[in-house]
Amino acid sequence: MVSARGGIRSTTAHVTGLALLFISLGMLLSAVVEYVDGTNGAALLMAATATAVSGAALWWSTRPGALDHATIFTAVGTTWLVASAFGALPYLFAGTFAVAGRPWAVVLADALFESISGYSCTGSTVFGGHNPIGSQGSGVLLYRQLTQWAGGMGIVVLVVTVLPSLRASGLGLIDAEAPGMGVDRLAPRVKDTATRFWKLYTGLTALIAVGLLAAGMGPFDAIAHALTTASTGGFSTRDASIGHWDSLSVELVLVVAMVLGAANFTLHWRSLASRRIVHFRDHEFRGYLTILGVGTLLVAGMLAIDGMGVGRALRMGVFNVVTLGTSSGFGNATGAGSGGDFVRWTAGPQMILLFLMVFGGCAGSTAGGVKVVRLRVGMSHAYRTLRGFRRPRALFPVRQGARTVPEAIVERIAGFMVVYGMLVVVGTVAVTALGTDLVTAVGGVIGALGNMGPALGDVGPADSFVDGFSTPARMVLAVLMLVGRLEIFPMLLMLVAPYRSLRGAGRSNRP
Amino acid sequence: MFSVLVIVSGLVDLLGSGDDTVPMVTLGVLAGLVSSIGYSRIRAAERVRDADVLGGLTLCLLLLVMMVSAAHLLIGTTGSVVDALTDSTAALTTTALGVLAPDVGDHAGRFLRAGSQWLGGFGGLMVAVAILPFFGAEREFADRSRLRGRRPMTPNRLTAMRNIVYLHGVVSVGTWIGYVLAGLGTFDALMVAMATVSTGGMVDGDPFADPAVQYVAIAGMAVTGTSLVVLWRLVVGRTRGLMRSAELRAYLGLLVLGTALLLLWTGGSGPDGIRRAAFTVTAAVTTTGFPSAPAGIWAAAAPVLLLGLVSIGPMTGSAGGGFQIMRHRALLKVALREMVRQLHPRVVSRVRLGGRVVSEATLSRIVVVQFLVVSVVFATATVVAAMGLDMAAALGVAIHAISTGGPVRALDGSLLDPTDWSAPVRLAILPAMVIGRLSVYPAMVAASSTISAVRHRVRLRRRILSYRGRAG
Numbered sequence: 001m002v003s004a005r006g007g008i009r010s011t012t013a014h015v016t017g018l019a020l021l022f023i024s025l026g027m028l029l030s031a032v033v034e035y036v037d038g039t040n041g042a043a044l045l046m047a048a049t050a051t052a053v054s055g056a057a058l059w060w061s062t063r064p065g066a067l068d069h070a071t072i073f074t075a076v077g078t079t080w081l082v083a084s085a086f087g088a089l090p091y092l093f094a095g096t097f098a099v100a101g102r103p104w105a106v107v108l109a110d111a112l113f114e115s116i117s118g119y120s121c122t123g124s125t126v127f128g129g130h131n132p133i134g135s136q137g138s139g140v141l142l143y144r145q146l147t148q149w150a151g152g153m154g155i156v157v158l159v160v161t162v163l164p165s166l167r168a169s170g171l172g173l174i175d176a177e178a179p180g181m182g183v184d185r186l187a188p189r190v191k192d193t194a195t196r197f198w199k200l201y202t203g204l205t206a207l208i209a210v211g212l213l214a215a216g217m218g219p220f221d222a223i224a225h226a227l228t229t230a231s232t233g234g235f236s237t238r239d240a241s242i243g244h245w246d247s248l249s250v251e252l253v254l255v256v257a258m259v260l261g262a263a264n265f266t267l268h269w270r271s272l273a274s275r276r277i278v279h280f281r282d283h284e285f286r287g288y289l290t291i292l293g294v295g296t297l298l299v300a301g302m303l304a305i306d307g308m309g310v311g312r313a314l315r316m317g318v319f320n321v322v323t324l325g326t327s328s329g330f331g332n333a334t335g336a337g338s339g340g341d342f343v344r345w346t347a348g349p350q351m352i353l354l355f356l357m358v359f360g361g362c363a364g365s366t367a368g369g370v371k372v373v374r375l376r377v378g379m380s381h382a383y384r385t386l387r388g389f390r391r392p393r394a395l396f397p398v399r400q401g402a403r404t405v406p407e408a409i410v411e412r413i414a415g416f417m418v419v420y421g422m423l424v425v426v427g428t429v430a431v432t433a434l435g436t437d438l439v440t441a442v443g444g445v446i447g448a449l450g451n452m453g454p455a456l457g458d459v460g461p462a463d464s465f466v467d468g469f470s471t472p473a474r475m476v477l478a479v480l481m482l483v484g485r486l487e488i489f490p491m492l493l494m495l496v497a498p499y500r501s502l503r504g505a506g507r508s509n510r511p
Numbered sequence: 512m513f514s515v516l517v518i519v520s521g522l523v524d525l526l527g528s529g530d531d532t533v534p535m536v537t538l539g540v541l542a543g544l545v546s547s548i549g550y551s552r553i554r555a556a557e558r559v560r561d562a563d564v565l566g567g568l569t570l571c572l573l574l575l576v577m578m579v580s581a582a583h584l585l586i587g588t589t590g591s592v593v594d595a596l597t598d599s600t601a602a603l604t605t606t607a608l609g610v611l612a613p614d615v616g617d618h619a620g621r622f623l624r625a626g627s628q629w630l631g632g633f634g635g636l637m638v639a640v641a642i643l644p645f646f647g648a649e650r651e652f653a654d655r656s657r658l659r660g661r662r663p664m665t666p667n668r669l670t671a672m673r674n675i676v677y678l679h680g681v682v683s684v685g686t687w688i689g690y691v692l693a694g695l696g697t698f699d700a701l702m703v704a705m706a707t708v709s710t711g712g713m714v715d716g717d718p719f720a721d722p723a724v725q726y727v728a729i730a731g732m733a734v735t736g737t738s739l740v741v742l743w744r745l746v747v748g749r750t751r752g753l754m755r756s757a758e759l760r761a762y763l764g765l766l767v768l769g770t771a772l773l774l775l776w777t778g779g780s781g782p783d784g785i786r787r788a789a790f791t792v793t794a795a796v797t798t799t800g801f802p803s804a805p806a807g808i809w810a811a812a813a814p815v816l817l818l819g820l821v822s823i824g825p826m827t828g829s830a831g832g833g834f835q836i837m838r839h840r841a842l843l844k845v846a847l848r849e850m851v852r853q854l855h856p857r858v859v860s861r862v863r864l865g866g867r868v869v870s871e872a873t874l875s876r877i878v879v880v881q882f883l884v885v886s887v888v889f890a891t892a893t894v895v896a897a898m899g900l901d902m903a904a905a906l907g908v909a910i911h912a913i914s915t916g917g918p919v920r921a922l923d924g925s926l927l928d929p930t931d932w933s934a935p936v937r938l939a940i941l942p943a944m945v946i947g948r949l950s951v952y953p954a955m956v957a958a959s960s961t962i963s964a965v966r967h968r969v970r971l972r973r974r975i976l977s978y979r980g981r982a983g
Contacts, residue, residue, distance in 0.1 A: 018912025068855045069853065069855070070854055121663060189539045345768070347901050351889070351902065381882075382879045382882050382883055382886075385876055386955055389562040389565060390561075390562040390959075392561060411849075415845055415852070418881065421842075422843070429819060437922050438814065438907075489853045496854075
């Protein structure tokens with residue numbers, strides 16, 4: 001349908017076009033870094049040009065249209081799919097995964113996997129012993145980190161900051177993309193809310209970079225890791241991830257930064273606005289810290305019992321519990337079989353890490369997983385159901401602190417958890433059918449849905465996903481990463497929505 | 512019931528040495544006397560709450576576990592309290608994770624074990640068909656309608672119980688006769704039949720080496736995994752529209768699809784391969800858990816398939832455990848409704864199962880069951896992993912325990928022997944078995960009631976102390 005202003009009316013294409021323009025800027029910046037570094041940045045420049053031209057064409061030729069629920073899900077889902085596809089171009093043009101003897105389909109799949117893992121802030125990687133990260137140019141490395149930074153706060157949120165024509169409907173787009181149960185308004189105008197989120201995010205990133213510099217990282221590594229810490233992504237510029245530095249101060253800075261990244265950004269904003277720390281008044285944040293604290297104590301205790309010294313067990317426990325409990329996925333293993341290589345730990349601590357991988361961080365943060373608030377509401381709902389057997393006529397509301405959670409929200413959370421559970425089961429069966437063992441499959445699927453990064457079994461912090469999963473299994477995981485990043489429904493409904501509208505149109509055309 | 516079981520076990524021992532007859536009969540008589548006195552002296556409350564019934568069920572099962580353990584210790588089947596507790600819990604919860612191996616000549620021990628399983632299966636049926644639909648959860652699924660002159664199976668509690676006794680008895684005797692005709696000795700056939708119809712799965716030796724016995728076992732397990740309501744409809748001739756039941760079709764489909772996939776992933780072929788695969792899959796879906804060693808090389812997906820089938824379980828209203836097909840269908844519909852609600856937030860959408868609208872309260876309780884099951888699996892797996900099992904075994908044990916299925920398999924399909932697990936591991940899985948056998952709610956309601964009562968006492972005591980402090 002052509003609008004009165006000349007362009008084709010399509011919110012999906014318009015938002016996608018603008019998103020492509022944004023990600024092309026990241027590619028361009030990486031190309032510049034590659035040139036400055038003295039290596040050939042032509043591949044990145046080509047990718048940036050192709051992405052920018054495609055994005056501009058989509059943007060100029062379209063105008064935003066009506067924003068009903070179906071369009072919102074289609075727009076957000078399509079934007080992420082297309083951005084991830086174009087995000088693979090730099091790897092393809094640079095021949096990053098074109099190792100001798102590999103079929104082109106596998107190279108394409110690996111490029112897509114790395115791109116999706118980046119934008120979804122998962123941090124799983126197909127780099128490894130056969131194709132080390134260290135052999136890549138600084139431009140490609142920076143681009144990889146930038147994909148996570150862009151994905152952390154959300155590509156669509158970024159688009160809303162510059163798209164005035166969406167007005168209040170933009171909140172629906174942000175809502176569909178943001179982790180958690182909806183987004184809190186930081187300002188009366190949606191555009192201002194989106195802008196404030198991005199300012200806050202940029203500020204946090206800068207603060208982390210300064211902290212890492214002070215802890216002893218070089219400037220490039222500090223900036224690169226700040227990008228993936230604020231976004232709780234977990235990509236590193238080193239093959240051994242954070243284990244490369246083997247530095248307590250670097251790990252401490254990252255632990256604090258990861259916890260901040262996985263906390264609700266609205267709390268950060270309110271703290272800044274009121275100049276008081278309001279985090280501890282929030283029930284979800286307190287629950288989140290309790291989970292991390294108890295998890296750390298249990299893991300460190302078990303590691304100490306298993307023979308690791310108490311100090312080392314505490315260090316390994318804190319870092320790995322926080323990195324997985326915030327869905328970041330950094331590793332502090334200095335090599336396969338070292339203290340931080342948690343897949344070599346006994347099964348007890350690994351089970352606790354698996355639990356943390358399911359629940360992730362707080363709503364309204366950059367973290368993945370089910371989210372602590374849903375866990376709390378789920379527990380509260382279960383408890384009141386059990387109480388209902390003792391007092392059948394009593395009405396027990398589900399509470400979060402002093403506030404009563406509306407029944408509609410409780411039902412939504414219950415529905416979300418059911419779908420999440422089903423995806424874990426279906427994903428695990430699919431991945432094992434493609435040749436992976438149970439533990440690796442469960443870890444990989446929960447890790448992908450929760451946007452964790454490393455998993456269990458054959459794909460620990462010191463391993464590549466190429467070694468643990470076949471190419472089709474990696475594609476299943478890539479789909480789950482996108483589904484998990486968008487909190488399930490947009491990716492599923494973007495497929496259903498056009499079908500439903502077609503069916504609806506068909507029905508309305510009947511005499 | 513315990514006293515009858517023990518007395519019969521003692522009398523059965525007369526078929527062999529008869530050494531255990533006197534102690535068993537004495538124990539049975541004593542237990543009977545104590546329970547008769549208790550029954551006559553203790554009056555039921557005038558107003559019985561759902562929670563009281565559910566809590567009472569849990570208490571009954573726990574008492575039975577202790578009494579059967581005591582009986583095993585008394586006749587010397589084992590000298591270990593942990594082994595006796597594990598085996599009696601496994602038997603009464605029909606979880607095929609037993610650790611005792613009574614001698615062939617130990618008739619009392621064998622009968623006590625098989626009888627415990629039969630009692631557990633019977634109890635499971637009572638809970639699922641005659642108790643939960645009347646006290647608490649899933650009321651819609653009871654067969655109560657007298658519309659158009661129908662004869663429902665569960666018009667009220669007493670009739671439901673009577674019909675369960677009748678059907679369970681007929682299926683038990685039928686399976687026994689089937690095993691005898693297939694070539695098993697009368698006593699051995701009775702033992703295997705009780706393990707089959709209860710979905711207990713704990714048998715002595717390897718009675719399934721003969722293909723004919725295996726075929727009877729497949730048929731017996733398949734019937735046992737079918738809802739009693741379906742069997743009732745067959746008995747009273749209400750067969751019209753039976754095959755339109757989505758749950759029955761899903762159950763049969765699961766058996767066929769599971770067999771086909773297991774054949775594919777284990778490289779089996781020919782009639783023998785199909786029989787072996789069907790036996791393994793039926794044992795998994797019905798949560799019976801008869802052991803079957805893997806033939807050939809298993810793909811990574813094969814043990815995962817069996818684990819998935821055990822957690823799905825058979826039809827609702829059968830003796831089997833697991834989450835059961837009806838609940839899975841309800842969850843699937845909840846998931847689909849949630850997707851529709853994302854597109855149309857104000858839509859009013861009802862979930863229908865078996866042609867009936869399911870109330871929101873029932874749906875909510877099913878979702879909570881899923882939440883509780885996942886929580887128990889996580890907690891159990893973490894505890895047993897911390898006690899030394901590897902990740903795959905820990906997850907497998909936890910899922911099997913709450914599904915009351917078995918046996919647990921390693922990643923290559925080989926069977927894990929529960930006797931290799933340490934005593935703390937065995938004790939750690941017992942709560943999951945009890946929760947699973949009682950269809951989750953009774954045990955959880957009992958636990959939450961106990962916690963509430965303790966909290967209430969502590970608070971009251973604190974208040975009294977603080978009042979005394981202020982007064983003093």
